[in-house]
Amino acid sequence: MLATFVPAVGWSQDTPDYYRQNCMNCHTIGGGRLTGPDLKDVGKRRDAEWLIGFMQNPKAVVDSGDAYAAKLVEESRGVVMPIAPGMTRYRAEQIIKLIEAESKLEKSQFQGVQISNKPFTEQDRIHGREIFLGRQKLKKGGTACNACHSMHDLAALGGGRLGPDLTRVYERLKGRKALSAWLMAPATETMQPVFKNHPLEAEEIHALAAYFEASASQTEADASVNRIAFLMMGLAVAGAIVFLFDALWKGRFYGVRRPLLEAGVSAVHLGHKSTPASTPSTLAAATGESNSPRGHS
Amino acid sequence: MQVRSQVSMVFHLDKCIGCHTCSVACKNVWTDRKGAEYMWWNNVETKPGTGYPTKWEDQEKYQGGFETNGDGKLHIKSTSKTKVVPNIFHHPNMPSMDDYYEPWTYDYQNLFNAPEGSDQPTAEPISMIDGEKIDVQSGPNWDDDLGGSPIYAENDPNLEGLTEQQRLQLSSVERLVFFYLPRICNHCLNPCCVASCPSGALYKRGEDGIVLIDQKKCRAWRSCVSACPYKKTYFNWFTGKSEKCILCFPRLETGQAPACFHSCVGRIRYLGVLLYDAEKMEEVAKLPDDELVEGQRSMILDPFDPEVIAEAKKNGISDGVIEAAQDSPVYQFVMKWKIALPPHIEYRTLPMLFYVPPMSPVQASKPEDTITHNSDNLFHDIDDSRVPMKFLANLFGAGHEGPVRYALAKQKAVRWHRRAETVGDIDRETADRMLREANCTREEAEEIYKLTALCTFEDRFVIPPMHREQAIEMMKEPHEHREEVGFGFVGGPRRGL
Numbered sequence: 001m002l003a004t005f006v007p008a009v010g011w012s013q014d015t016p017d018y019y020r021q022n023c024m025n026c027h028t029i030g031g032g033r034l035t036g037p038d039l040k041d042v043g044k045r046r047d048a049e050w051l052i053g054f055m056q057n058p059k060a061v062v063d064s065g066d067a068y069a070a071k072l073v074e075e076s077r078g079v080v081m082p083i084a085p086g087m088t089r090y091r092a093e094q095i096i097k098l099i100e101a102e103s104k105l106e107k108s109q110f111q112g113v114q115i116s117n118k119p120f121t122e123q124d125r126i127h128g129r130e131i132f133l134g135r136q137k138l139k140k141g142g143t144a145c146n147a148c149h150s151m152h153d154l155a156a157l158g159g160g161r162l163g164p165d166l167t168r169v170y171e172r173l174k175g176r177k178a179l180s181a182w183l184m185a186p187a188t189e190t191m192q193p194v195f196k197n198h199p200l201e202a203e204e205i206h207a208l209a210a211y212f213e214a215s216a217s218q219t220e221a222d223a224s225v226n227r228i229a230f231l232m233m234g235l236a237v238a239g240a241i242v243f244l245f246d247a248l249w250k251g252r253f254y255g256v257r258r259p260l261l262e263a264g265v266s267a268v269h270l271g272h273k274s275t276p277a278s279t280p281s282t283l284a285a286a287t288g289e290s291n292s293p294r295g296h297s
Numbered sequence: 298m299q300v301r302s303q304v305s306m307v308f309h310l311d312k313c314i315g316c317h318t319c320s321v322a323c324k325n326v327w328t329d330r331k332g333a334e335y336m337w338w339n340n341v342e343t344k345p346g347t348g349y350p351t352k353w354e355d356q357e358k359y360q361g362g363f364e365t366n367g368d369g370k371l372h373i374k375s376t377s378k379t380k381v382v383p384n385i386f387h388h389p390n391m392p393s394m395d396d397y398y399e400p401w402t403y404d405y406q407n408l409f410n411a412p413e414g415s416d417q418p419t420a421e422p423i424s425m426i427d428g429e430k431i432d433v434q435s436g437p438n439w440d441d442d443l444g445g446s447p448i449y450a451e452n453d454p455n456l457e458g459l460t461e462q463q464r465l466q467l468s469s470v471e472r473l474v475f476f477y478l479p480r481i482c483n484h485c486l487n488p489c490c491v492a493s494c495p496s497g498a499l500y501k502r503g504e505d506g507i508v509l510i511d512q513k514k515c516r517a518w519r520s521c522v523s524a525c526p527y528k529k530t531y532f533n534w535f536t537g538k539s540e541k542c543i544l545c546f547p548r549l550e551t552g553q554a555p556a557c558f559h560s561c562v563g564r565i566r567y568l569g570v571l572l573y574d575a576e577k578m579e580e581v582a583k584l585p586d587d588e589l590v591e592g593q594r595s596m597i598l599d600p601f602d603p604e605v606i607a608e609a610k611k612n613g614i615s616d617g618v619i620e621a622a623q624d625s626p627v628y629q630f631v632m633k634w635k636i637a638l639p640p641h642i643e644y645r646t647l648p649m650l651f652y653v654p655p656m657s658p659v660q661a662s663k664p665e666d667t668i669t670h671n672s673d674n675l676f677h678d679i680d681d682s683r684v685p686m687k688f689l690a691n692l693f694g695a696g697h698e699g700p701v702r703y704a705l706a707k708q709k710a711v712r713w714h715r716r717a718e719t720v721g722d723i724d725r726e727t728a729d730r731m732l733r734e735a736n737c738t739r740e741e742a743e744e745i746y747k748l749t750a751l752c753t754f755e756d757r758f759v760i761p762p763m764h765r766e767q768a769i770e771m772m773k774e775p776h777e778h779r780e781e782v783g784f785g786f787v788g789g790p791r792r793g794l
Contacts, residue, residue, distance in 0.1 A: 252389035256358055256396045257351035257435060264448030 015094045016109075022084035023095070024110060026076075026185055029102045031111040034181040035076055040103045043096060052092040057083060079188065120210035128211025129153075131204055142198035145208075148190070152215055158230060162190065170209070170216035179212060180205050299575040300598060300609040302618050302761070303486065303506035303649050304544065305627045306558075307567040307637045308479055309749060310655040311708065315442070315477035317341050319557035319566075323481075326545070326556045330790075332535025334400035334425045337437050338542035339557040341479045345453035345467060345688070346440040348478070350396040353528040354454040354641065360390040361526030362489050362644030365583050371645065373493050375523040381495055390523040398435040400425040426534075443468075443475050450475075455691040463685045466660070474683035476655040478692075479565070481557060482529040482542035483640070483648030484508050486573065486596070487582045490541070493524035498539075504618075504768060505570075505761070506649065507544045512790045515539055526644035536792045550765050554758040564752065569625030569759040570618055571649070572598045572609055582645045586695040589642040596647075597632055600625070613767075621761035626748055627651065634737075634745055636704040638693035654693055654704050656712075657684040676712045679705045703736070707745070710735035714742040 026036035042051065046068065054061045054069065058081040062069045073080055102108040130136035132151065134144025145166070146159035152167040173179045183205045186195050200208070323339040342348040356362060360375040375390045403420035411418030424431040440449035446468055456464055466472045484501075488508050491499040498514035499521055501507070510521070510530070515538040521530040522539060530541040545555035553559065558566040573596045581592040598605045600622035609619055622628065630637035630651060637651035659677040661670045671681050679702065680686060689705075690698040710731040717728035732742055748756060769778045 248383070249387070249389050252387075253358060253391065253393075255393050256355065258395055260347070260351060260452055261448055264452070267447075 012094055015091075015098050018084075018086075018091065019095060019098060019110065024185070026081070027110075029099060029108040029110040030105075031108075032177070032181075033075070034185055035079055036081060037072065037075065039099050040108070043100050043103075048093075048096055051096055052089060054081075055084075055092040055095070056087055056089065059083075118206065120206075120213055124207050124210035125214050128207035128209070131207055132211060138198065138204060139201050140198040142195050142200060166212065167215050170212040176209055176213065180209055183208060298598075298605070298608045300572055300605060300612050300614060301506065301575045302504070302609070302614050302622065303571050303573060304484070304549065304761070305506075305569060305571045305625075305631075305649040305651070306481075306484075307627050307630045307651045307653065309565040309567070309637075309653040310476060310478065311653060312563040312565040312749070313341070313477040313479055313655075314563045315341055315343070316562050317438070318560050318562050319479055320437075322556040322560035323542075327543070328540075330535075332533040333531070333540060335394075335397045335437070336531040336533070336540060338529070338531075338540075339479065339481045340437060341477050342438065343441050343443060343450075343475050344478050344692070345450040345456060345475065346443070347449045347452055347454075348440075348480075349437050350392045350528050351435070351449075352396075352452060352454060353392075353526075356526055356644070358390070359392065359523065359526070359528065361524060361528065362646055363487070363492075363582065365645070369583070371487075371579065371582055373489055373524055376493050376520050381518075381520075388519060388523055391519060392522070392528065394426075395435075398437060398439070399431060399433075401431055401433055404430075443473070455688050457691060458696065459685055459687050463687070466683070467685075467688075472661060472683060474657050476657065476684065478640075478652075479557075480527065480529070480640075481650065482508060482544070483527060483646070483650040484542075484544060486575075486593075486647035486649060487578055487645065489524040489526060489644070489646045490521035490530050493520040494518065495520060502546075505546075505549070505763065507546050507549075508541070509543055509546075510539050510541055512536075512538050512540075526641065526646065527648070533790065536790045538790055538792075540790065549760055550763045552760055552762075554754075554760065558758060564757065567626040567630065567748075567752075567757045569627040570600075570622040570761045571625060571627055571631070572600050572605060572614070572619070572622050574598055578647070582647060586643050587697045587699075589645070589695050590638060590697075590700045593639060593642060593647055594632060594635070597628075599632075600628065615762065615764055615767075617762035617764070621759050624759045626752075626757060626759060629744070629748060634707065634741065635700070636707050636745070638700055638704060640693060641695070643695035652693055653708070654689045654701055655684070656705065656708060657682040659683070676709055676716070679709055706735040707737050710737050711742045711745050711749075714739065715746055 023039075026034050027039045028034060030038065030040040032038055046054075050068075058069070062073055062080055102110055127136065131138065132145040132149075133154075134146060138144070146154065148160040148163040149166045150159035150161070151165065170176075170179055173182060183200050185199065186192060319339045320337055320341055324337070327338060328334070328336040337349060340349050348354065353359065353361075356374065362374055363371045364374050365371060375388075376384070401422045401424050404423050405420050407418050408420055421430055422433050423429065439445065443450050450468065451464070456467075467474065484507055486506070488499070488501060491501055491508060495518050496514050496516040498511045498516070500509060500511065502509060517532070517537045517539070519532050519539060521541075522528070522532050525541075530539050532539050545553075545557075548555055548559075554566075554568060558568055577596045581589070581596055584592040600606070600619060606619055610616075627637070630653065637653050639648045639651055642648065656679075659670050659672045659674075660681050660683050661668050672678065682705075686698050686701060686705075689701045690696055693704075694701045710728075713723055713728045713731040717723045717725050729739070732738065737745075766775050769775050
């Protein structure tokens with residue numbers, strides 16, 4: 001099929017492959033926005049020079065204060081486009097040509113996976129939870145969600161703390177479409193390398209979305225109960241460790257001079273020792289009372 | 298035979314007047330720095346007393362030194378390879394600041410700056426740790442001259458094994474007695490501090506046996522602090538490294554006696570080289586308590602023995618050092634006359650600082666209202682001395698009286714002999730009988746008398762040539778080194794790696 005395009009527009013042969021590897025995670029052509037915007041007719045929105053500059057170093061363009069770039073970052077929830085490996089001016093020109101050609105088609109090959117509109121069932125929610133907990137392995141070998149994220153309905157130790165709590169993620173990402181798009185190609189620095197080569201399958205995304213949709217109806221209180229349980233458990237474990245150490249070092253050193261002094265003073269005051277040297281003055285010298293100019297201040 | 302040389306010391310306790318000049322000399326030279334305020338590399342303790350840090354001799358608490366527990370091996374009491382890990386955050390036998398003392402100074406500026414008032418301004422004590430005003434509770438010789446006896450003197454660990462009567466006698470009127478015990482690092486043959494260090498920062502110098510802490514290698518484990526039974530390594534809280542007596546090696550290397558030796562008013566200190574056989578070390582350190590004193594002597598070699606000299610030369614000990622060993626006053630006291638004894642050799646570190654045990658006045662009793670002395674003789678029987686023999690034995694004989702009795706008898710005999718010679722109120726025959734009983738001859742008595750009473754600087758301090766050029770040669774080109782030295786205190790102790 002590719003062969004039919006090549007003579008018509010004239011980009012080099014490996015450009016669609018390059019696009020597939022580096023761009024498709026975040027962009028569709030005519031399929032709506034994922035992490036990045038839909039690139040259909042992008043050439044009409046910005047001129048080629050701007051696009052080439054942006055592709056070669058997106059961060060520099062954003063940092064330069066470009067208003068359009070700033071808007072893009074805002075729309076993608078703060079994610080700045082990374083520089084694709086092997087990006088050159090020539091490569092950027094090729095990609096623009098590819099997008100232009102694809103934009104003209106009724107249905108581009110890069111339209112992306114269609115997000116299903118099937119209604120969520122209880123079955124889906126249970127399946128989603130299994131996937132989240134890692135009881136059901138991800139088909140492409142991705143890491144289970146709870147390695148880095150926690151949820152409202154996990155046991156006391158909860159999930160990982162590297163990523164945010166996902167109880168209300170459905171609400172935060174504003175619905176099913178954006179959430180599913182995110183799951184298709186997670187774009188944060190931490191998640192991208194993990195899932196780049198192990199993407200989620202459509203039915204897995206469907207199940208997870210069902211699970212997140214249900215959890216979003218949890219009230220704030222439910223989530224905070226979990227946090228308090230975790231804190232209490234931490235305190236209990238810390239207390240147990242302190243008592244364990246106390247028991248382990250029962251025979252430890254408690255100081256020598258002070259016990260000596262206390263034992264000596266009480267013995268003299270009780271009259272247990274009555275040697276001639278035990279006069280009050282020597283005792284005072286021993287305890288330092290006489291050397292205390294501010295003794296009672 | 299594995300001959301090594303050791304700069305060793307003798308402190309003649311009979312001559313110590315407890316003036317603390319040694320401590321002050323040392324403090325001024327070495328420990329007058331932030332973080333080192335509480336360090337007394339040299340200190341003078343009153344005995345009976347608990348010393349510094351408080352009750353350092355109580356190894357039940359501090360767990361210093363080595364022990365042999367039946368398996369035929371020496372073990373460090375305070376630490377081991379397995380104990381390092383569980384004790385990584387908290388060493389259970391470490392003395393706390395309270396067992397030393399919180400160093401303080403006085404707010405002298407207040408004397409000048411205080412606003413006018415109806416009373417005289419005073420200089421209040423201020424902590425040298427946090428600068429706040431403190432209520433001074435203890436100091437480095439809080440129990441000096443029996444200060445606070447009911448608490449300190451009566452808890453001296455050396456009183457163990459004394460009868461109730463002997464204990465009472467120590468604090469009774471006309472029976473009260475004390476003597477001084479100046480202490481520095483013993484530069485032991487089998488140093489527990491060196492053995493305990495997990496970083497390998499401590500070492501015993503090959504050429505003279507001085508034990509040192511490498512300030513660049515020290516990682517603040519403080520194992521040496523708890524391992525040293527004499528508590529003579531100190532942790533500098535400011536630099537985060539441990540420090541200890543260096544036997545003034547920069548002075549020794551230039552032919553001067555260490556500062557505390559040099560400044561000693563009572564001239565109690567002697568310094569000289571001993572040659573010893575390092576092969577016997579382990580075997581000797583494992584001997585039962587009553588054989589330790591003799592065992593340590595068996596390690597020390599006769600510097601006149603041709604075989605010893607040949608072996609010494611084979612080990613790279615120079616002629617100058619061998620000559621110094623032959624002139625060593627320490628060899629005379631320890632080996633020839635056997636009147637100097639190691640302190641607490643039962644800690645099995647084989648200390649190389651020896652003490653001549655002190656004579657003490659005759660006991661008195663008070664049968665009725667008048668006080669009578671138990672003997673009319675000025676040089677009475679040593680068993681009538683006010684310091685009980687058992688007390689000295691606990692300090693210098695690992696609890697066994699034999700070596701202490703021998704040393705005291707000989708010292709007494711020398712006094713009788715000199716009395717017969719100079720005053721003449723004792724007849725010669727009695728004096729000679731005393732000498733015989735003490736295993737001493739007239740010639741030996743004269744020698745002891747001379748080195749005790751008429752000794753010059755050169756007699757007391759026989760400092761061997763240190764041959765630093767040879768030691769430097771191993772690391773560096775000596776000429777290059779010569780160009781670099783002498784530009785101040787570049788390698789001073791400081792925090793960091």
